[in-house]
Amino acid sequence: MPQIDETEPQTTAATLDRDGWLSLLRNMGEGSGAFEALGDHHWAVLNEDGTTLVISFDRLEDIQALEPGHMPHVFGQATQNGWSHLSLISEGETWYRDPAVFAYLDKLVDAAFFDDFERIVFYGAGMGAYAAAAFSVTAPGCTVLAVQPRATLAPEIAGWDTRYTQARRLDFTSRYGYAPDMVEGAEQMFVVYDPYCRLDAMHVALFHKSFVTKLKSRFLGENTAVSLAELGILPKMVKEACDGKLTAKSYSKLWRERRNFGAYLRLILRACTEAGHARREAMICRSVTSRLRAPGFRKHLDKLEESGVLGNK
Numbered sequence: 518m519p520q521i522d523e524t525e526p527q528t529t530a531a532t533l534d535r536d537g538w539l540s541l542l543r544n545m546g547e548g549s550g551a552f553e554a555l556g557d558h559h560w561a562v563l564n565e566d567g568t569t570l571v572i573s574f575d576r577l578e579d580i581q582a583l584e585p586g587h588m589p590h591v592f593g594q595a596t597q598n599g600w601s602h603l604s605l606i607s608e609g610e611t612w613y614r615d616p617a618v619f620a621y622l623d624k625l626v627d628a629a630f631f632d633d634f635e636r637i638v639f640y641g642a643g644m645g646a647y648a649a650a651a652f653s654v655t656a657p658g659c660t661v662l663a664v665q666p667r668a669t670l671a672p673e674i675a676g677w678d679t680r681y682t683q684a685r686r687l688d689f690t691s692r693y694g695y696a697p698d699m700v701e702g703a704e705q706m707f708v709v710y711d712p713y714c715r716l717d718a719m720h721v722a723l724f725h726k727s728f729v730t731k732l733k734s735r736f737l738g739e740n741t742a743v744s745l746a747e748l749g750i751l752p753k754m755v756k757e758a759c760d761g762k763l764t765a766k767s768y769s770k771l772w773r774e775r776r777n778f779g780a781y782l783r784l785i786l787r788a789c790t791e792a793g794h795a796r797r798e799a800m801i802c803r804s805v806t807s808r809l810r811a812p813g814f815r816k817h818l819d820k821l822e823e824s825g826v827l828g829n830k
Contacts, residue, residue, distance in 0.1 A: 538581055542606070550601075556617030558608045567599040569759050570634040572652075574645030577608040590752045591640060600759055601634065605648070612670065613648040614687045622655050622693075631656040638662060638758045642742035650696035650706070650724070657702035662758045664709045664742045664751070668696050668723040678716050697723045704728065707763055709745070709754075711737050732768045736784040748778050777809065786817070795826040 533541065542562050546552025550563035560577075573591040580589060595602035607613055631637060637659040641649035646666035653661045669675050671689040693699060700706050706729045710721045713735060721731060737744045745751040750771045757763035775781045782805055789797040802818035805811045821827055 533581075535577070535581070538577065553621065555605075555621050556615050558611050559613065559615055559618050560606045561621055562602075562604045562606065564595060564602045566595070566601045568601075568633075568635040569598075569638070570601040570603065570631070570636070571595055571638045571640060571755065571759055572603045572605065572649070572656075574613065574639075574641035574648040575604050575606045576645070577606055580606070590746060591755060594752055594755060594759075598756065598759065605652075607644070610644065610681065610684050612644055612684050612687055612689075613651070614689065619692055622652055626655050636660070636759065636761060638755070640755055640758070641666075643667070647696055651693045651699045653703050653706075654693065654699040654701065658704050659702075660758050660761075660763075661700055661703050661706040662709075662754060662763070663706065664745065665714075665717050665739075666696065666708055666710075666720060666724065668720045669694065671695070674723075675720070677719065680716065697725070700724070700726065700729070705730065705763075707732055707754075707758065707768075709734055709741065709768075711735060711741055714738055714741075717741075730765050732765065732772075734772070736781060736788060738784070744778075744780065747780070748774055750774055779811070782811075782814070786814070795821055799827055 539560065542560060543552045546562040546564070550565040551561070552563070553561045555561055571591060571594075573589065575589050575591075583589070589604075591602065592604065594600070605613065605618065625631065637656045638661075639649035639653045639656070639659055640662045641647070642664035644667070646663035647668075649661055649663050650666050650668075653659050667675070667678070669689045670678065670681055670685045670687065671694070672685055674689075674695070689695065706724065706726070708721050708724055708729060709732045710717045712718050712733050724731075734741050734745065742751060745754070753771055754763060754768065757767055782801070786798060786801050789801060799818060799821050802814045802821070805814045806818065
């Protein structure tokens with residue numbers, strides 16, 4: 518991940534409190550573009566550089582939780598690749614449903630800000646993916662990369678999703694409300710989700726336009742974005758989206774990298790164990806141990822063979 522600018526030698530990320538982080542973000546924005554507080558719980562950090570603009574939706578809590586000296590990967594990617602970058606940062610489970618955020622985006626539209634860029638990519642995960650889709654309407658012809666997007670939390674539409682009790686009280690029926698309608702002007706939308714996560718899959722089913730490409734990340738569950746980042750897949754997807762090269766085929770190639778990801782392999786092994794598929798467990802263990810040094814999988818395979826369950830199946 519990108520390193521924080523070391524021009525402030527007496528202050529490290531490990532010592533920053535909330536106000537310290539906001540001060541750092543303000544310095545970053547004002548040093549390369551702009552920084553603006555949007556009400557009490559949202560901020561905009563803009564770095565103006567190249568003709569590609571990536572708009573990410575980040576959470577202050579997630580930034581604070583990163584390892585000392587690090588920032589979200591999009592910040593560093595934008596700098597390294599010469600992209601312009603607008604980060605809309607939230608604090609708390611706001612879902613960006615704030616008139617101050619709406620007004621900021623309205624101001625950008627009125628100023629024809631988005632017209633200055635050849636390619637615009639909206640990116641977010643979870644709550645940020647909802648926002649990426651919902652606000653993409655401000656930049657017709659854009660690309661949306663949404664990891665585990667939610668369509669809405671309006672009870673009359675998504676009453677079956679009970680994961681966000683407090684957020685369901687927010688107004689999802691006014692401006693920028695129903696994300697599947699707000700992506701109408703996008704040129705492409707890529708949706709990444711785990712089809713075995715039932716509630717996520719139900720949200721994804723509501724994104725059904727012809728330009729929506731659904732990319733499955735089986736067994737990554739509620740932590741899809743984190744796991745894809747650990748795999749090194751997510752930054753590559755952002756890069757391909759910003760280069761105009763992301764496709765279902767290119768994702769398929771990236772997704773193969775999961776075969777060397779220990780956490781992923783343990784997830785599918787656990788799923789087979791819980792389902793009672795001993796032969797599949799053995800197949801997974803043999804595949805893994807033939808390619809990787811994985812003593813845990815070797816031990817599991819030995820237990821299966823010693824128990825006799827393989828011969829009785």
